[in-house]
Amino acid sequence: MEHVKNKDKDDDTITKEEAEIFLKKFARKFRKQPKISPRNYEILSRSSFLMLNNYFEYLIADLLSYYYNKFKNSLNEKEFKFTLKELNEYDTIEEATKDLIIKEVESLIIDKSFNDLLEHFEDKLSISLEKELIKWDEIIEIRERRHLIVHNSSIVNKKYISRTKNPYNYQIGDIVHIDKDYFFKSWSHFKLAGQLLIFNCWGGNWDKENIDNAVFQIMIQTFDDLNSKNYDLVCKTCKYSEQIEPKNEDQEDYILRIKVNNAISLKKQKKDGEVKKVLKKIKVGTATPLFKIAHNILSDKHDDLEELFTQAIVVDKLSIESYLEWPIFDFVREKDEINEVLIKTFEK
Structure with missing residues (x-):
């Protein structure tokens, strides 16, 4: 008979049947625990939603910081105001430069609207926003809903309606909520946008020497999303990878695995016609x-x-x-x- 450890008994074991009885009793007690109140759920869901937004902001700030630290000359024509006292606080030019970059990134994040930041990436930093794959309109709505929660007690105002085209048909004065489906949808949008921005910055224009690692990470990400059953994310990331022309055997291997992950995702969604199209492109x-x-x-x-x-x-x-x-x-x-x-x- 199978046994499991029981540190409270002298023989140090209990039977599998005894363990199952114990677990069933524990499960019944667990189910009887008071559920979270609607009020506390609302607080928790909003807090999680705000944290999700913050993480995306941190990513944008990190990418900007990385760019300006790598391409310091891009700020050569930028005018910065310094007092003599502030200048004397730095031991080296490098230290002063790093501080200036931090201030530049902070000013971009604070002074520019989200739309302006996106334009900055596209126009000034030459980073594609992958508009065919990323639903930026929905991300803008997510950002505006965040502003309502933080600055307007979750109450819909005219600014929200005008900036988002009001996809949920709210009326001024309505209260916005964050339910499970909306949170997961927001997470999916942020995850895809963050991944593709990173891939474009890291393995694209900024760090072409890292493209092998970038393609490898795309492969890993599609596999992780496949395991997590995020099939739409897998398909969109794989669609993004179609623009990559492999330059060596490693990249060819990674791209092949990405295509296989795409086919698996489509088959999981019972899209048999699309699976056949993908398989025609996979030579084995x-x-x-x-x-x-x-x-x-x-x-x-x-x-x-x-x-x-x-x-x-x-x-x-x-x-x-x-x-x-x-x-x-x-x-x-x-x-x-x-x-x-x-x-x-x-x-x-």
């Missing part, structure tokens, strides 16, 4: 067994999987842990007969 003739496995699974071809798994275990070091965890294998794990055959390949 000379690829390792693992890629051939993925292509076959996505094509609903299972006849050669046992042989390919045997090869992948040797060539790609495919492990039972990966088989049980990776999203690509969900499609065969749910088929009992196929799953049983594939599990046995790891036992040989």
Whole structure:
């Protein structure tokens, strides 16, 4: 009989059945705990929403700071006011320059509207806003709702309606709320916008020497979002990656994996027609067994999987842990007969 540790008994164990009884009792007690009150929920949801907005502001500030520290000459023509006393507080020119950059970033964040900041990235810093993928109008609404919560007791005013085109059909005087769906939608918009801005800044115009790492991170991000079932984010990030022309074998490998992640995401959403279109662009003739496995699974071809798994275990070091965890294998794990055959390949 299976046992688990019990530090309160001399024999140091309890049976599995006893553990299950204990957990059921605990669960019943947990369910009886008082639920959060509507008032406290409202406070918590608004606080989380404001924190989400703040994180996006921090990202914008970090990108601006990174740019001006990397391209200090871009501020050569900028006039800064200094008192002699302030100047004497610096030990070196470098120290003064860093402080000036901090002040410049702070002034941009404070003085410019959100729309102006976006224009600054696009016009002054030559960073694409990826408007076909990022719904900036919805992000602007999120930002304006944040302003209502912070500055107007969550009450809709004329400024909100004029700046957002009022997509939720509020009336002046209405109260805005942050429910679960709205918060998650806001998080998704900020996450996509933040990722693509980072990729454009880091692996694009500012740091072309880092493009290998940037493409690698795009691959990692699509896999993480796939595991989190954020399928729309996966598809949009993969769509973004289509503009990347691989320059070496590493980039080719990363792009191939991104395409596979895209196909998995589409298949999870039962968009079979789009899956076929993606698969036509994935050439696996000379690829390792693992890629051939993925292509076959996505094509609903299972006849050669046992042989390919045997090869992948040797060539790609495919492990039972990966088989049980990776999203690509969900499609065969749910088929009992196929799953049983594939599990046995790891036992040989």
